Amino acid sequence: MxxxxxxxxxxxxxxxxxxxxxxxxxxxxxxxxxxxxxxxxxxxxxxxxxxxxxxxxxxxxxxxxxxxxxxxxxxxxxxxxxxxxxxxxxxxxxxxxxxxxxxxxxxxxxxxxxxxxADAIAGTRAVIVDTRKTLPGLRVAQKYSVTCGGGVNHRIGLYDGILIKENHIIAAGGIQPALKKAMAIAPPGVFVQIEVESLQELQEALTAGARMVLLDNFALDQLADAVALTRGQAGEAVILEASGNITLDNVRQVAETGVDRISIGSLTKNxxxxxxxxxxxxxx
Structure with missing residues (x-):
């Protein structure tokens, strides 16, 4: 930071x-x-x-x-x-x-x-993670606040982590070429994460060597399947993050699927x- x-x-x-x-x-x-x-x-x-x-x-x-x-x-x-x-x-x-x-x-x-x-998921393996959906000019202040509340900071900005989202994948020509390029350019210590929207895309990302995956808008049963698929192939080596339509009402259920991280944009946005x-x- x-x-x-x-x-x-x-x-x-x-x-x-x-x-x-x-x-x-x-x-x-x-x-x-x-x-x-x-x-x-x-x-x-x-x-x-x-x-x-x-x-x-x-x-x-x-x-x-x-x-x-x-x-x-x-x-x-x-x-x-x-x-x-x-x-x-x-x-x-x-x-x-x-x-x-x-x-x-x-x-x-x-x-x-x-x-x-953080209290809602206490006792699970998951941690609460913030996003870049912050008030302009106050990102560091808000991310500091997340840590005071018991959450974990994701990347601070575009310079300290690589998150390959849907539009990046489209522009790069697919999951495999996007990951390959990202892994080649990532400086030492900078993580590479890729967003997937289905179990098929998750499998493609794992085959391409992904070690950090964002599961975007997965239903609870899909999250559980994603955890089983990933653990079966890569054990604990791949970090799985759930994101999208997660509220205080369902965050406990999301955590109990076995994901490692749960990102919540509303921590700093709403x-x-x-x-x-x-x-x-x-x-x-």
């Missing part, structure tokens, strides 16, 4: 720049030297994630801001629980508030949804922000 510190700095700089622009007009209502404290509270059960992004929003505007956390990334928090206390200059705290909460709400939502899926509240203490 890219350097997390640099990514956080870039994310936060962009967020503050788009929000503040030429200046926070409303914050000028507050006397310049006013110091205050505030508390962030979760209004629902969640998995906390995004502490570093949250803090960076305040500290980029005022390095003297102090944030004391009562939980850490990856912790389950409950409705009504205080997450942190912030102390510092009132103007800069008010200016940073919305961007800071946006990061914390979004990233906690990704971690929370991932934890639901996200409802966690409800958080930041309230200032009365001065005095």
């Amino acid at each position: 890219k350097d997390l510190h640099d990514e956080i700095h870039a994310n936060v700089q962009r967020a503050l720049q788009e929000d503040i622009g030429s200046g926070d007009l409303t914050a000028t209502l507050i006397p310049e030297e006013t110091a205050l404290a505030a508390t962030v509270v979760s209004r629902e059960n969640a998995v906390l994630c995004g502490m570093q992004w949250f803090e960076a929003c305040f500290r980029l505007l005022n390095p003297a801001t102090v944030v004391k956390w009562f939980a850490k990334d990856g912790d389950a928090v409950r409705a009504g629980q205080a997450l942190c206390r912030i102390q510092g200059n009132a103007r800069t705290m008010l200016t940073a508030e919305r961007s800071a909460l946006n990061f914390l709400q979004l990233l906690s939502a990704v971690a929370t949804q991932t934890r639901r899926y 996200i409802q922000a966690i409800d958080l509240s930041m309230r200032f203490a009365e001065p005095g």
